Each structure stands twice: as C-alpha cells, then as structure tokens.
Amino acid sequence: MTFDRPHDLLKRSPANPLIVPEQVRPSRPDWRVDCAFNAGVVQVGDETIMLVRVAESVAASAPGELRVPLLAEDGAGWRCTVESLRRDDPAYDFADPRMVVLRADPAQVYLTSMSHLRLARSTNGTDFTIDDAPFLFPSTRYERFGCEDARITAIEGRFYINYTAVSDLGIATGLAVTDDFRRVERLGLIFSPDNRDVCLFPRRIGGEYWCLHRPAPRHLGTPEIWIARSPDLLHWGRHERLAGAVPGGWEASKIGGGAPMLETDRGWLQIYHGVDAQQRYSLGALLLDLDDPRIVRARLGRPLARPAEPYEVTGFFDNVLFTCGATIRDDALYVYYGAADRVMALGTVALPELWAAMGV
Template sequence: MEVIGAFNPGATRFGDEVILLLRVAERPIMEDPDYVGVPMLNLNHRNGSRRIEILPVPKYSPLTDLSDPRAVVYEGRIYLSSISHLRLARSRDGIHFTIDPEPTLFPETPYEEYGIEDCRITRIDDTYYISYTAVSRYGICVGLASTRDFKQFQRHGLILHHENKNVVLFPRKIGGRYVAMHRTAPSGFNGPHMWLAYSPDLLHWGGHQVLMAPRVHQWDSRRIGAGAPPMETPEGWLIVYHGVNAKDGYCAGVALLDLEEPHRVLHRSQEPLIAPTEDYEVSGFFERVVFPTGLVPMSDGRWMLYYGVADRSVAVAETSMEELLAVAKGEVAAASR
C-alpha cells in the first residue's frame, strides 16, 4: 500500500496544542500494470480479526470504468480506488505538525468497509465529538466517535443512514437540543442541500430542516456542504462551508446563522472566501479543490482555517472573526494562506 494523500482534517484546540485528525488515503501497489487494485476491509466475524483485502480489477475490460480517479467501477458496482483512516497530528503553533506513526481511528465495521473519511471535531463541554463519513457497499453513512484526551476513543456507531455526509455538530445545545448540519445526496427533484437536524442525545436525530441550497449562477451553484464546525459570535453562528461550481471547482465560503434560530440565515457570502488558485489547490489527485474542515481560534486572536487541497494535502489560511463576518456580509473577500 502507498499513501496518496493526507487531507481534509478535523481540527480543534486541546490544551496548548492544535490537533488535526487527518484523512490518510492509501491505495494498493499492483505488480501487474494491467490491473488496478481495490482495497477493502475484510472482517472475520469468528475471531474478530480484520485486514485489508485487495480485489484485482482488469483495467482494460469493457466492464471497467476508471474515469473518476477516486472510484473504480467494475461490473456495475462502484468501489473506491483508495481506503482511508484517521490519523492524529499535533502542533504548538498551528503550522508545524508532528504526525502519529500509527492510525488513530481505523475502519472496523461492515459500514466502514471502504474507509472512514473527512471528519469534523466539535468540543461540547469536556468531550470532543468526531463525526466522520463511513463508506461501504451499503452506501455513504455518518459515524460518531468521542474522546476526552485524544488517547482513548469511544465509537458510537452510525448516527445518520445513507446517503449522507458532511455532518458538523454545533458546540452547544440550542433550545435544549443538540444541533447538526448535514448534507443529503441529490435526487431527481433536488440538488445537494445543507440541512439541520436536532437530537436529545447526539445519537438519535430528527426535526430535519433545509438550511441552504445551491445558488444558480453563483460560486456555490452545483453543490454545497458543511465545512468547519460553527463558531459562536455576538452576531450569530459563523460557518465556513464548501461550494462547487463548474468553473472554479470546490471553494470555501462563509455564512452567518441566527444564534437561537439557526435555520435563519442572516448573511451568506456572495464571493468565495478561498477559491483554488494556488498550484497545490489546483493540481493533485482530484483537481481544483478547497475543502474547509476545521477553524481553530489561537491565543493571539488569529483564527486558523484548515482545509484539504486537491485530495492530496492540507493547507491553512490565517483569518479572524472580524474578517469572516465581513466576508459573510459581502464587505470584503479575502483570506491569507
């Protein structure tokens, strides 16, 4: 197996450190150049063991479709070309990180057969909750884990069924309930919208409401999804989200939600906060991707926005609460990489 990318990290502060949980994607190295390897989790239910199994797929078969570098379609079935796990990285300054040598969270259930991806980290009281995408033959679902020390982790299983992803938790209850943003898959009637959901216990979710939809002829016209967990400000919940259009690809934007009625969108940026323009954002495993996943306030007033680039690596932009509020209101449109 070879690592093809470490990207789309969940991010938070823990003590005097910045913590990232990186998505580390690996793919098989095949000896026969006429075959592509599909990695997947193999579970032995008798003894509880697990291992990565490689399915060889003929590249040049009329039944094989490799047009999307992220996927392998063979005999009508969709697989992923890589398998992902989550791995911890730590930093004192938010820029220079030490990455753990071993995986932190590894696929371990049938619903994680093709990997676990794109986590977000939200601190609620003294617990850090990690929402992540679980991928398998059964679809794309949402899993939840938690920790208090980033050493011991508890798995809570699936909290939203397929097809769903980009789940981000709010850092406190609103109206006595926990709140999450999530993104459903498009259907014949609608595009991929951002939704809100509510829960008494973080495990059982309902009361779903549409929060935002793609906007025609704008930077987020094709699809949108939650990015970093919401930050509470005196003016409302500040959210950084991703949007996609045909010209620019994946971009980061900003919106402001009402503090006590989060389904009310007060402001939404007319221009992207960050669009893929740097070489490392434009070229990679999947081109033209800026994918925000973590926003961390520093002790000196800076806010560090962590985002995945081109499905290959991680970048950071320095910003501030004031700048993000101004972007949401359309007063400025800038962020310093």
C-alpha cells in the same frame, strides 16, 4: 485547467502546504500514502490537534492489474484485504482515478484507495508531528471502503468525532468519542446513506443538540445544507433545509457544511464549501442566529477562497478547497483545509475583515 489568482479574503499561510503525503508513514508496509487531507481540527489548550484523512493504496500491482484495498467479512468481524481487477476487462470503467465502476445493474463501485484517520499535533498551528499509526481505522461493515473527512467538536468536556463511513452500501455518517485522543469509542451511525458533511454545534441550544448535515438526493433536488436537532447526539430529527445552492456561480452545483460550528458574538459561524458547474470547490461563510440557528443572519456574497495556488489547483482531484476544521484565536479565523484532495493547508482572516465583508 487553471484559474486566475483571486483576491481572496482568506490569506494563505507561507508554510503551506502544512502536511503532504510524503510525511506520513503508511499503515502497512505494502501500501503507499496517496493523500493526507481534509482534517478535523480542534484547539486543546496550547495544542492544535488534527485528525487527518490518510488515503492509502496498494503500492504495487502486476502489469495490467489494479489492486484495490477494502474490508472483507471474516467470521463475526471484518478484516482488511485486497481485490485484484484486470484493467483490460471491459466490464470495468477506470476513467475516474478515485474509483472503479463495474458496469452492472445495479453498478458496483470500488474505491482505488482506503482512508483512515491519523492524529497530528502542533504547538504553533503550522508545524505538525504526525503519528505513525492510525487513530481510527476502518473496521465495520459500513466502513468497508474507509473512514473519511472527520470533524472534531468539543461538547461538554468530551471530544466528539463525526466522520464519513464509506462502503458499497453508500456514504453514511459515523460518530465516535474520545476524552484524551489516546482511546476512542465508536458510537455507531447517526445518518444513513447518502448523507455527509455533518457539522455539530459545540453546545446545546434550547436544551437540544444541533447539527448541519448534507443529504444527497438521487431522484429530485440538489445536495444542500440542512439542519437537525437531537436529544442525545445519536437520534436526529426535526430536519429543515437551511441554505441552498446559488445558480450560475461558484456554488451552483451543490453546497455542504465544512468546519464544526464556531460561536462568536455575531452568531454561529459556518465555513462551508460550494461547487460550481466545472466541479471546482471553493469556500464560503454563513452566519446563523445564536438563539435560533435556523435563521441565516448573513451569507458571504463571494467565495472566502477559491483554488489558486499550485497545491490547490493540481493534485489527486484538481481545483478543490475543502475544510473540516477551523478555529478562532486572537480575533482571527484559522481555516485548515484540504487542497486538491492531496495535502493540508491553512488560511487566516481577521474577524473584523470577515464581518465587514458579510455586512454584520
């Protein structure tokens, strides 16, 4: 499927794509890197630091076989292993390249790849050096299928990393913290399944920590953006719906938070994603009140960016723009985004241009 090239506010970097799977060393010699995308981003002095989601699969399978990576219980812990599935087994559905579904009651799912988080660093924001080894690799029951889509938020001198913990139990949100991007401490799950797209605010408001999150109701309702508060970043409550999907357009199917919250003189800026009926992911923008972020001050009336470039339209999962990180430098917004679930890219827009488009 192709789409007309839109007149987007977000201007693509001529360096795009910034990171491709071929640049990333596999974590194991018998694995291959399929995707390097959906990176959390933070500015530390003159350095831009990414936590890239690296999705790996088993490099070789026998004819008629698919080998999938996952964690298996090993005594008191969990170790990485590989499970072999027969492609001609009618009990399995192999239609989706991202997963295999065992037709059972209830259905059982295997992911075709396992994701971990890998550090990448840059001094100019576009040319990144990627570590050879994982920074955060799946290691718990709740990460059996991988660690995905990290967001990095600097809060009170520490760097908090929230990420999607994926397992056969569901999609949950984990929290970790680092002081130096050399050592990292897991703090546990902060949202149970199914909940993801958590975006932390970088400071307390009214003495409390705040975040956006995105529950995925299975029986009634639509996946939309909610807001919650916490006394300690671990225990979250006072949940309220913040922003919903908009019928009939680019965000009709569902919406979810993207980058951690950015503080500006106009309000809290949130770059989020919206999904249409054709499963095309675009980027949008919300502006929340500085003192009471439950109040939406402005919402961009059209997409900030839609899939258009070849690396956005075609990939592991086509027609996707998905951000986990954005920064503000020199009165411009820098949005780092995963494209087509395969590569990392960058787009920029001057803040005065964005404010004018949002009417603030």
